[in-house]
Amino acid sequence: MVFIYANASRKLGFGHIMRQIALIEALIDQNQQVFLLCHEITQELVLKLEATGVKVCQLEAEVDWVQKLPEMNTLIVDDYNVSDADFEQLRKKAKRLVLFDDNTYLNLPFLDLIINPSDFNKTDLLANKTLQGSDFRLVRSEFIPYRPRPRFKPGYIFVCLGGSDAQALSVAICKMLLTSQQVTKIVLAVSSTCDHRTLYALEGLKSSTKFELHIDSNKLPMLMSDADIAITGAGGSLYELMFLGVPSIALVVADNQSQALYSPLNNNAYSAIDGREEIDIINIVDTALLLLDSADKKNVYTQQSAKVVDGLAASRICDAILHLIRH
Numbered sequence: 001m002v003f004i005y006a007n008a009s010r011k012l013g014f015g016h017i018m019r020q021i022a023l024i025e026a027l028i029d030q031n032q033q034v035f036l037l038c039h040e041i042t043q044e045l046v047l048k049l050e051a052t053g054v055k056v057c058q059l060e061a062e063v064d065w066v067q068k069l070p071e072m073n074t075l076i077v078d079d080y081n082v083s084d085a086d087f088e089q090l091r092k093k094a095k096r097l098v099l100f101d102d103n104t105y106l107n108l109p110f111l112d113l114i115i116n117p118s119d120f121n122k123t124d125l126l127a128n129k130t131l132q133g134s135d136f137r138l139v140r141s142e143f144i145p146y147r148p149r150p151r152f153k154p155g156y157i158f159v160c161l162g163g164s165d166a167q168a169l170s171v172a173i174c175k176m177l178l179t180s181q182q183v184t185k186i187v188l189a190v191s192s193t194c195d196h197r198t199l200y201a202l203e204g205l206k207s208s209t210k211f212e213l214h215i216d217s218n219k220l221p222m223l224m225s226d227a228d229i230a231i232t233g234a235g236g237s238l239y240e241l242m243f244l245g246v247p248s249i250a251l252v253v254a255d256n257q258s259q260a261l262y263s264p265l266n267n268n269a270y271s272a273i274d275g276r277e278e279i280d281i282i283n284i285v286d287t288a289l290l291l292l293d294s295a296d297k298k299n300v301y302t303q304q305s306a307k308v309v310d311g312l313a314a315s316r317i318c319d320a321i322l323h324l325i326r327h
Contacts, residue, residue, distance in 0.1 A: 001033045002321065003094075006078040009040040010193045013162050015235045016078045016100075017045055021052070022138040023076075026318035028053055037069070042193055044216060069093050074325055080104045080256065096324050101125060102256050112324055115317055117239075119308070120263040131320060134265075137239040139311045142221050147311065149225035149244050155184030157288065158227035158246065160220075160237050165194050167253055169279060171201045173231060176285045178208050182292050187212045187223050229291050229298065231284065234260035234272060242269060242305035247298040249288050251275050269304040 004024070006016040017036070024034050035055045046056050059065050066089040075094035082090070084107060091097055091109040099108070101116040101123045111127035117136040157177060161170050170188055177183050188202065192215050205211045214223060224230065225244050232238050234250040234257035241248045250260050250272045260272045271291060273284055291297060 001035070001072075002027055002074045002076065002325075003035045003037055003072045004076045004078065005037045005082070005090075007038050007040040007081075008042060008045055010166065010195075012040060013166065013235070014042075014045065014191070015162075017041070017049075018140070019100075019138040019236050020076075020078055021049070022140045022314045023317055024049070024052060024054055025141050026314040027321070030318060030322060032322075039065075042191075044192070066090055066093060071095075074098065074321065076100070076321070084108065098321065098324070099125070099127075103259070104256055113320060115320075117313070118259045118263075119265060120259045129320065129324075131317060134308045135310070136313045136317060137242075137309050138236075138313045138317070139240055139243045139309060141314075143224075143240055143243055144311055146221045146225040147244055147306070149246070152228050152246075153185065153226050154228055155182060155292065156187065156226060156228045157183055157185070157292070158187050158189070158224050158230040158232075158241075160189040160224075160230070160232050161251065162233045162235065162237075165190055165198055167275075167279065168195060168198045169251070169253075169275075169281070169284075171198060171205070172281045173284055174202075174205055174211065176281060177288065178205070178210055180285075180289055182289055183210060185210050185212070187214065187227070189214045189217055189220060189223060192216050229288060231288055233257070238270065239309050243309040243311055245302040245306040247291055247301035248305075249273060249284065249291065251284065253279075265304070265308060269301055269308055271301075 004020055006020050008014045008017040027034050037057050039059050049056050066086045072094045074096040076098040078100040087108050096112045098113040099111050101114050103121045108125055114123050114127040114130045115136050116123040116132050119134045174186050202213050227246050230241050230246045230248040232248055234252045238250045248270045250270050252261055253275045266272045
């Protein structure tokens with residue numbers, strides 16, 4: 001029996017739970033019963049998780065929430081907002097404590113297993129075992145059949161800036177891209193949790209025959225794999241696109257994504273743009289059009305990114321967790 005603590009909302013984004021789905025699939029394949037503990041989650045994600053066999057347990061927002069948890073054999077934490085005091089209590093509640101570390105924590109109790117998928121920022125935390133590097137970038141099983149990707153469509157740009165597009169960048173980016181003769185098609189993917197004003201503005205872009213809007217799509221792997229290039233956030237979607245070999249522009253809009261800027265993969269497997277202090281839409285669009293026009297650079301990005309993310313992270317992490325459970 002494995003417990004996972006992770007949250008998802010328009011403000012937080014969906015990245016934590018979405019990457020855990022890949023691990024959940026692997027654990028269930030190994031006959032492990034999985035419970036998701038959360039404080040925030042969307043109904044769409046609850047239905048998606050329950051369809052895989054996961055029991056979702058939404059917790060009350062109480063100061064002593066940890067004390068009310070049951071004793072757990074194995075707990076995986078994938079969240080940025082657990083306090084040091086709560087981690088101390090979780091250490092007592094869980095016989096085996098596992099952390100997905102994106103370098104947001106500094107002082108935590110000794111852990112049993114750390115998974116840090118960064119190829120640049122090494123973990124500063126202590127554990128019996130640490131899994132470090134791009135070999136541990138999780139990719140959901142639905143993407144596996146689309147690699148190697150079929151022949152892409154020239155001039156087709158896939159855009160996904162997080163399911164909720166919290167900074168509402170997609171409207172301005174797509175508007176400017178639609179004016180370019182290089183662009184034959186723009187496919188934008190968002191979730192229904194996106195701000196209603198952003199969704200309204202995006203609906204207006206459908207007046208162009210070159211623009212497609214997909215809300216809560218269950219065909220993301222296909223939509224991604226058809227693309228000539230992509231513009232994405234520097235989170236989980238970037239690594240799914242890299243797995244597929246789609247040359248990508250990655251927008252860094254939060255400090256926890258900054259490793260994408262400093263990684264040696266930047267400008268070798270993708271192009272990262274720093275938007276944490278100021279968003280330069282013109283620079284984003286110009287960078288995308290330059291990539292679209294460079295067959296050599298696209299070929300390099302496709303080859304390098306596919307080497308880095310191989311789709312086997314879920315089985316590697318699952319094996320490490322099962323070893324913990326059995327020993």
